[in-house]
Amino acid sequence: MSAVDAPRAGEPLLTVSGLSVSYGPSPGARGRGTRVLSGVDLTVRAGEIVGIIGETGSGKTTLARAAVGLVRPEPGAALRFAGHDLVRMRGAELREFRRSGALQYMFQDPLRSQDPELTVRAVVAEPLAAARRGDRRERAARADEALRLVGLDPAAHGERTPGELSGGQRQRVSLARALVTRPRLLITDEPASALDASNRNLVLGLLARLRAELGLAVAVVSHDLGSLAGLADRVAVLYRGRLVEDGPAAEVLEAPRHPYAALLAASAPRVGATGGPRPAQLRPAADREPWPEGLGCVFAPRCRFAGPACEREPEPAPAAGSAPGPAHTVACHHAADWRAEVAA
Template identity: 60%
Template sequence: MTAADTAADTVAAPLLSVRDLTVTYAPPRRRGSLGTGAALSGVDLEIHAGEIVGVVGETGSGKTTLARATVGLVQPAAGSIDFAGAELGGLRGRELRDFRRTGQVQLAFQDPLRSLDGDLTVAQVVGEPLEIVGTDRAERRRRVDEALALVGLEPTFRDRYPRQLSGGQRQRVSLARAIVTRPRLLFCDEPVSALDVSNRNLVLRLLDRLREELGLAVVIIAHDLSSLAGIADRVAVFYRGRLVEQGPISEVLERPAHPYTALLAASAPSVQHEDRLRPEQLRHPAGDVAREWPPGACVFAARCAFAHDACHEQPALAPAPDTARRTAACHVADTWRARLTTTTTAPGKVPST
């Protein structure tokens, strides 16, 4: 292998590589008792330097758990989390604290008002990560001013308190705190869900600019595809702890391979394409209650209008039809569109092939 080949491999290597990641939890009312649930199950995902990746899915799909596992807030039950060649999944105690102090991976939380200490000024909130690692006062002030400028806030905001800020301003402060350590990877948990339309666009453009200026890899966690259009390079779709589809955002929006991805797109008013489907075409009329599937079945089978006998087994991610750039975990990825006009079977029955 030549030096050029080695350099090319280094450039192509993912910044974050998650392999077979599983995170389990005890039911909230039965902690300490038998029985656990899987927040993530066998997830494989790569994030490359300088790209924006959307992680999308409904509540409970495992999106935030992925971020929390990467930054060490929850421990995986199985699998690996490789960040820039270092395994994070097994870090404990002092090793985990030492990694966190590097600030290389940061998480901007969903609700900035709750995650920002109301007793601290903006300067204290943004500078707190630097104070923890022992940065001297002069350097801390310089870095705080730099971070505020990067998110579009004037120095006069230093002495304000979070309660004195608008929702968009609080979100910018939250981002300033996240980037003040100069991270390489930034998770943003629902960064625009609580904002009005104008502020949503401003924050999303800000994330794109931060990616460009700082060379950040940014993971945007969202519950709808429409908020990712025009900013994300790729999208990863999660459902009940599993990754069910991933690929370039434009391709996924234009022609989803997984029925659940199509359902998300059909449920988003701002996602418009010539062949846009209606939600009722994709959901089984029986829903989750009347259609029971055995353990190990496809996680979407109970809601899917196209599930059949093969769906008794959870499918693995495989290349999606008609493209080499997308993968989907679906037994009917290449046939469900052709069956759109077929009448769905009666509730409680599994369609035959």
Template identity: 55%
Template sequence: MNERGERAGQRGGPLLQVRGLSVSLGRPAVPVLSDVHFTAGAREIVGVVGETGSGKTTLARAVLGLVRPDRGTVEVDGTTVSALRGRALREHRRRGTTQYVFQDPLRSLDPALTLAASVGEALTIRGVPPAERDERVRAALELVGLSPDLGERTPGQVSGGQRQRAAIARAVICEPRVLLCDEPVSALDAAHRNHVLRLLGELRATLGAAIVVISHDLVSLAGVADRVAVLYRGRIVEQGPIREVFDDPRHPYTALLVASAPRVTGRRRHSLDVLRRAAPGEPGGCVYAARCPFATAACAAVPATASAGDRSVACHHADDWPARTAGRTPLVAEGARP
């Protein structure tokens, strides 16, 4: 695994590139994602945050090739996944280039199989000889901090944190280029949550992969991610280095999410009264205009597009609305990473 990580670092460039991605689902078709752009590089953890219904899971499914985009592309390690069909798509999945860690390991792991059998299942399907498979399973379990002896237990015989580690081992045994983690710690208690977050940070270096963490837990992301993309109604309204975005949000929706998250001390960042929701209604131009307390006539008439650069914000008033708020304090104190 280390050797492959080294090759990834030598090539350079993003391992995951999403460009102009738009996805509609259902009949009649309902837009779920609109013109989404983001990247994730080798040894980089990128967080994707947003409320329920914002399109986070659909974005993950598009990266996996499980849904076809209306427009745009998804490229993983040089392969345009969004263009693959039939046998080519099946072969891409068989290679395990992109792997997914589900939110609930108790439901994603077969309750009748031992952890070792679940972790090694992909190798069994590939026809890897039993001796080699067993050795790789032991290495994968040790990589995520599990004793090989636990591999003989079923999911119901271990703790929630151990189950999630086994689920991660099942994903990384294929040496993926992109690892998608869907709310990987939301079902865990505080102690196990911190252990899994530390593990993701360690895997960043060990695998050399790009890791995308889908979460609503801003405090946890602040402790592990390098960059963050904020989704609202299928659009990325803000993205950039996570410390900058959370310590100085430039989009009102990002500020609302940050204000809703408790600090590690248990105190809120600042009062929600400053960012109270406007009266509900259908947005005209900017997708957030109907909820934004700072919206103007221009916001309702003209779509907001993201600014250029590493820090992008889709807001007409990104430079002036923050001046109308006060009392900011860092979301997570320096050195308080899990």
């Protein structure tokens, strides 16, 4: 299978298994590093939009960066993309894969990721130039095509610098640069968090349209569960480096099975949303100190439904919830019990 081949829609495209990541102590400091991700399993299928959700520090950006090779995982992790082993890939295979641009990453802050001295057209063409794909004229033509895909006029915007554009336009330039290599999977880090409501809706709508037009798979990193309503097919919820729930977006939004996912869903402002638990029903009066890794459920210090098993034993590996089939998974000892208590 070549680097640009991809499975058919609905088949696994990116598969992450047992992903753990630690950041070491600063130079000269004593002690162990900080565990940011622990044993995360995640699959993104061809043509699918997956939301990766969690509060600040949950590990969602680290997961996204590890998937594209910007962060090194700990030994034992497996990452596969379209038949390629991303962990063990070396030499000519790695160079060819990178040149293909089949897997692309869109950074959160366009001001920090776009060279202010380059024109917009040159910024968009950078991935092609880095991969030595085409001559200067061909790269410019591909850049103009990508700008048109995101609703920017190459004649009006191509020769400007990023600093001459609005925030929404700069974000679309970042999207065009990620699309210029015609990727199979685009991973976006908080693509709309710094935008006003109109530009946020525009960027998220663009992702939905591009998925439909290009058959593009998209993973969207976000802290805002509500923003993914109507966009994502599936949502994966991270808490302190663990995957605690993974299921169809509508189900996670309206009927979450993990208390932390329910807390996120209840706190997300959504027009016309009704039902579901209130945040006060889920959050204790004061958080307890977490215990050492591996001695209990990662969310138990904050969960008023936690019992003795939650404090003594690690939460069960994500497994099928109460509904038939494997499509909705949850890592909770009392997934059915706490929901019944809240509903009572």
